[in-house]
Amino acid sequence: MKGGWLRIYAIVYLIFLYLPVALLPIFAFNDGTIIAFPLQGFTAKWFLELAAIQALHSALWNSLFIALVTATLSTLLAIGAARASTRYKFPGKAPIMGAIMLPLVLPEIIVAVALLVVLLQLGIGLTSWTVIAGHTLICTPFAIAILSSSFQGLDASVEEAAIDLGETRWGAFRTITLPLVAPGIISAFLIAFTISLDEFIIAFFLTGAEPTLPVYLWSQLRFPTRIPAVMALGTLLLLASLIILSIAEYARRRGIARTGGKDSGGFL
Amino acid sequence: MIGLTNVEKYYGDYHALRGITANIPEGEFFSLLGPSGCGKTTLLRAIAGFEHLSGGSLTIDGQDMSRIAPHRRPTNMVFQSYAIFPHLSVAENVGFGLRKRKDINRDARQRMVDEALDMVGLSGYGSRRAHALSGGQRQRVALARALILKPKVLLLDEPLSALDKKMREQMQAELRRLQRQIGITFVLVTHDQEEALIMSDRIAVMFDGQIAQMDAPQTLYRRPSTRRVAEFIGVMNFLPAARVGDEMFDVAGLGKAFIDRSQVMNGAGTDCVAGLRPETLSILFDGSDVPDHSFEGTITDRAYYGDMTYYDVVITPGTAPVTISMKNRAGRPILEPNTKATVAWDPRSLIIFGA
Amino acid sequence: MAAFDATARRGLLLVSPTFVYVLLLLAAPLATVFAFSFWTQDFLSIDYTVTLKNYQEAFSDPIYRTLLGRSLLIAGAVTTVTVILAFPIAYFVSFHVAPERKALWIFLITIPFWTSYLLRVFLWKVILGFNGVLNSSLIGVGLIDEPITLILYNANAVVITLAHAFAPFTILPIYVALERVDRSLLEAAQDLGETRVSTFFRVTLPLAMPGVIAAVLIVFIPTIGDYVTPRLVGGPDGLMIANMIQTQFLKLNNAPMGATLAVLSMCAVTLVSLVFLMLNRRYLKTS
Ligand SMILES: Nc1ncnc2c1ncn2[C@@H]1O[C@H](COP(=O)(O)OP(=O)(O)O)[C@@H](O)[C@H]1O
Ligand SMILES: [Mg+2]
Numbered sequence: 001m002k003g004g005w006l007r008i009y010a011i012v013y014l015i016f017l018y019l020p021v022a023l024l025p026i027f028a029f030n031d032g033t034i035i036a037f038p039l040q041g042f043t044a045k046w047f048l049e050l051a052a053i054q055a056l057h058s059a060l061w062n063s064l065f066i067a068l069v070t071a072t073l074s075t076l077l078a079i080g081a082a083r084a085s086t087r088y089k090f091p092g093k094a095p096i097m098g099a100i101m102l103p104l105v106l107p108e109i110i111v112a113v114a115l116l117v118v119l120l121q122l123g124i125g126l127t128s129w130t131v132i133a134g135h136t137l138i139c140t141p142f143a144i145a146i147l148s149s150s151f152q153g154l155d156a157s158v159e160e161a162a163i164d165l166g167e168t169r170w171g172a173f174r175t176i177t178l179p180l181v182a183p184g185i186i187s188a189f190l191i192a193f194t195i196s197l198d199e200f201i202i203a204f205f206l207t208g209a210e211p212t213l214p215v216y217l218w219s220q221l222r223f224p225t226r227i228p229a230v231m232a233l234g235t236l237l238l239l240a241s242l243i244i245l246s247i248a249e250y251a252r253r254r255g256i257a258r259t260g261g262k263d264s265g266g267f268l
Numbered sequence: 269m270i271g272l273t274n275v276e277k278y279y280g281d282y283h284a285l286r287g288i289t290a291n292i293p294e295g296e297f298f299s300l301l302g303p304s305g306c307g308k309t310t311l312l313r314a315i316a317g318f319e320h321l322s323g324g325s326l327t328i329d330g331q332d333m334s335r336i337a338p339h340r341r342p343t344n345m346v347f348q349s350y351a352i353f354p355h356l357s358v359a360e361n362v363g364f365g366l367r368k369r370k371d372i373n374r375d376a377r378q379r380m381v382d383e384a385l386d387m388v389g390l391s392g393y394g395s396r397r398a399h400a401l402s403g404g405q406r407q408r409v410a411l412a413r414a415l416i417l418k419p420k421v422l423l424l425d426e427p428l429s430a431l432d433k434k435m436r437e438q439m440q441a442e443l444r445r446l447q448r449q450i451g452i453t454f455v456l457v458t459h460d461q462e463e464a465l466i467m468s469d470r471i472a473v474m475f476d477g478q479i480a481q482m483d484a485p486q487t488l489y490r491r492p493s494t495r496r497v498a499e500f501i502g503v504m505n506f507l508p509a510a511r512v513g514d515e516m517f518d519v520a521g522l523g524k525a526f527i528d529r530s531q532v533m534n535g536a537g538t539d540c541v542a543g544l545r546p547e548t549l550s551i552l553f554d555g556s557d558v559p560d561h562s563f564e565g566t567i568t569d570r571a572y573y574g575d576m577t578y579y580d581v582v583i584t585p586g587t588a589p590v591t592i593s594m595k596n597r598a599g600r601p602i603l604e605p606n607t608k609a610t611v612a613w614d615p616r617s618l619i620i621f622g623a
Numbered sequence: 624m625a626a627f628d629a630t631a632r633r634g635l636l637l638v639s640p641t642f643v644y645v646l647l648l649l650a651a652p653l654a655t656v657f658a659f660s661f662w663t664q665d666f667l668s669i670d671y672t673v674t675l676k677n678y679q680e681a682f683s684d685p686i687y688r689t690l691l692g693r694s695l696l697i698a699g700a701v702t703t704v705t706v707i708l709a710f711p712i713a714y715f716v717s718f719h720v721a722p723e724r725k726a727l728w729i730f731l732i733t734i735p736f737w738t739s740y741l742l743r744v745f746l747w748k749v750i751l752g753f754n755g756v757l758n759s760s761l762i763g764v765g766l767i768d769e770p771i772t773l774i775l776y777n778a779n780a781v782v783i784t785l786a787h788a789f790a791p792f793t794i795l796p797i798y799v800a801l802e803r804v805d806r807s808l809l810e811a812a813q814d815l816g817e818t819r820v821s822t823f824f825r826v827t828l829p830l831a832m833p834g835v836i837a838a839v840l841i842v843f844i845p846t847i848g849d850y851v852t853p854r855l856v857g858g859p860d861g862l863m864i865a866n867m868i869q870t871q872f873l874k875l876n877n878a879p880m881g882a883t884l885a886v887l888s889m890c891a892v893t894l895v896s897l898v899f900l901m902l903n904r905r906y907l908k909t910s
Contacts, residue, residue, distance in 0.1 A: 009711055009712075016787065019750060020749075021743070021746075023749060027749075077641040081637070087634070096638055097638075100641050105896075106848075107845055113881060114885075116872065118655050137648050158353060160338075161345070163318075165414075167339055168339060179355050194737070201848070214740075218741055230745075237742075238739075241737035
């Protein structure tokens with residue numbers, strides 16, 4: 001069979017990929033405080049315990065707030081930058097776009113300490129907004145990458161046709177371009193949201209009195225008794241991510257179906 | 269109607285349009301013909317308002333266009349890619365430009381859309397999704413969408429180049445009919461000389477950002493003003509020639525002949541070049557009379573096209589052959605290479621260019 | 624020229640909010656870090672005299688050198704392992720999976736990465752640990768008697784964990800590059816007498832190199848800056864420069880030294896990346 005060995009390798013590789021993820025629900029429902037085999041029996045008590053931890057709830061709400069604001073800001077910033085880079089020529093374009101995309105190739109810890117140093121120098125206290133500032137910085141390039149391919153895929157003459165038929169420049173953008181890149185905007189927003197929600201390093205440096213969810217998780221990993229509850233939380237987060245991902249994929253498919261394009265590859 | 273005066277366009281350092289001057293009267297089917305990259309699209313987009321002029325002026329209906337934004341110009345465009353809005357239905361595409369018009373209510377708009385679709389032969393397609401259409405149908409939607417706004421000028425950028433041959437021929441006839449019917453000015457961009465000849469009232473041939481010649485199709489074909497135009501439109505044989513008297517020319521391999529002044533193009537000095545279209549030469553088959561002007565040659569090659577046969581005939585050994593096209597008629601043989609042939613020619617269909 | 628100015632202005636206007644944001648929140652902070660690296664910490668305050676003392680210390684104290692060297696080594700190992708493990712998968716999906724099922728495979732590959740990064744690293748600790756999943760299963764099956772200790776709290780564990788963490792970021796660029804390879808080129812090569820193996824090395828691989836190069840950089844650069852994985856599974860021998868930067872900033876309260884180490888790691892990353900790009904520049908020229 002063609003690719004026989006490769007197929008076996010691929011399946012082994014997939015097992016490697018799924019190994020840690022598969023353990024998540026297993027230990028979340030395991031009736032024992034120690035995360036090890038053999039399993040102790042089935043329980044849902046860790047999920048119930050989650051409901052009782054007040055600090056967790058505030059960390060979750062905090063993270064959701066940060067992710068929401070970050071996603072909104074980065075998507076807005078990315079729409080302008082992606083359109084400028086795909087549609088217009090302007091002096092200094094390459095260095096400007098290079099600087100904007102730089103966080104993609106900068107170790108996160110560098111971004112984190114750089115921001116921390118400045119904030120401390122300026123005497124600005126660490127709050128959720130400082131985390132948002134850092135997250136927006138690293139999420140924007142991802143959003144730009146996604147939106148650029150949406151704008152690129154757009155036939156420039158479609159917008160010109162709208163102007164030709166009497167729309168103003170802004171009207172053409174609103175009635176034609178925006179609806180056509182809407183799936184890209186949704187994807188960019190969701191990606192930024194997810195990155196921000198899961199981001200730990202920057203949040204760890206820049207978070208104030210109210211930790212984000214990953215920062216809270218980090219603090220809990222040190223206490224063995226808390227681990228099963230953390231597993232339960234992880235399971236829920238995974239479910240939430242999968243739901244968000246499905247929505248994003250659905251939006252993308254609908255976008256493609258609506259404009260009659262070819263489905264080229266999956267999400268991301 | 270459209271007045272172009274010394275129009276210039278630079279893209280950075282690149283000089284895309286060099287002093288274009290032309291007047292296109294109302295109701296004319298006008299074509300811009302030239303090889304790819306000569307600036308046809310740039311000129312068309314300048315008329316539509318998508319390119320600012322670097323110099324010169326553009327008027328439409330006597331009104332200067334320099335300060336008029338594209339969405340306010342009395343022109344509409346059919347884009348090369350058709351630019352159908354992929355997320356809208358056919359009817360929404362066609363009615364797109366009407367939404368801005370406050371004086372037209374829903375019912376009137378619906379009626380106008382139906383009429384426009386009817387005009388391009390797409391009645392009943394209104395609710396279709398735009399992306400479910402074939403190339404020819406998209407073309408018609410683009411046409412209806414532009415014409416529904418009753419522009420004074422319709423601009424078409426290579427509208428037929430994406431269609432297959434049959435469809436293209438059908439659309440050529442249809443566009444021509446449509447233009448006669450509504451009587452507005454059409455400006456068509458094409459690189460296909462045959463298409464330009466078939467459809468246009470007048471053709472501007474462009475090279476390198478300049479208009480090389482602007483004339484009616486017959487004039488353009490029969491009296492091309494330069495060798496380059498002659499080569500671009502159809503096929504032409506070129507033979508070295510010399511002026512030996514006031515209207516007397518000696519053409520290599522053909523001999524001397526009187527050539528009327530109207531056939532002598534600007535720039536023809538003592539040394540010049542004679543141009544002959546393949547169909548103005550004819551091989552004499554056995555039994556026909558030998559006319560005044562003829563020459564002997566050897567067939568070196570032939571290409572059979574079904575309705576026509578093209579022969580390459582060498583007059584003087586060692587020189588380039590001339591191409592002759594012959595209609596294939598009943599009883600007329602297809603000659604083999606290496607046969608001798610007598611060829612008749614007519615001084616009245618010969619053109620003299622500068623060397 | 625008027626048109627050029629108009630579009631240029633429009634483009635600049637659109638890009639300017641993002642650009643200003645980056646200038647204020649990235650360029651200025653990076654410049655500050657750079658400045659800090661020439662200052663010194665004087666108990667609670669900063670001594671603003673410009674000096675190379677931090678750099679001298681960074682180069683003379685073996686701990687910094689060890690950490691930076693180890694970071695580069697581990698990042699290099701992680702990159703090599705990840706890319707080598709990922710390439711066959713990208714190749715398999717691109718060449719052996721039916722077109723209509725490719726999206727599904729890519730989807731399958733990306734799903735595990737929608738779990739919290741912290742938890743994924745932690746779960747590797749669970750898997751690789753002394754009483755971990757791997758050891759207990761292997762003992763259970765009877766393959767080993769004693770738990771293997773070679774795989775937790777050392778550099779090996781860091782490599783395994785990061786190879787897992789970066790899997791989709793390597794597979795995707797290589798896959799995209801392979802998808803772009805014109806299949807008729809491969810047939811042409813075989814038509815010209817190459818075997819399937821030599822076709823792979825002489826045509827497929829060179830054409831896929833831009834994807835491989837992107838994958839290498841995508842893994843290498845952030846790995847240097849990771850401190851979660853070394854902390855959770857690395858043990859004392861697995862700690863990396865990022866852990867030291869974090870310590871300097873947050874524990875020792877010595878921001879200038881932290882800044883110096885940050886600048887040095889950035890320089891190291893940039894240098895290694897540039898050398899790598901130089902070595903591979905012939906593959907990048909054609910596209
Ligand atoms: N926006 C632009 N920027 C720079 N050069 C351009 C631009 N648009 C067209 N050109 C150049 O101008 C020349 C004429 O282009 P165009 O008018 O599209 O030619 P065509 O006759 O094929 O329609 C070409 O050489 C093209 O490369
Ligand atoms: Mg063109």
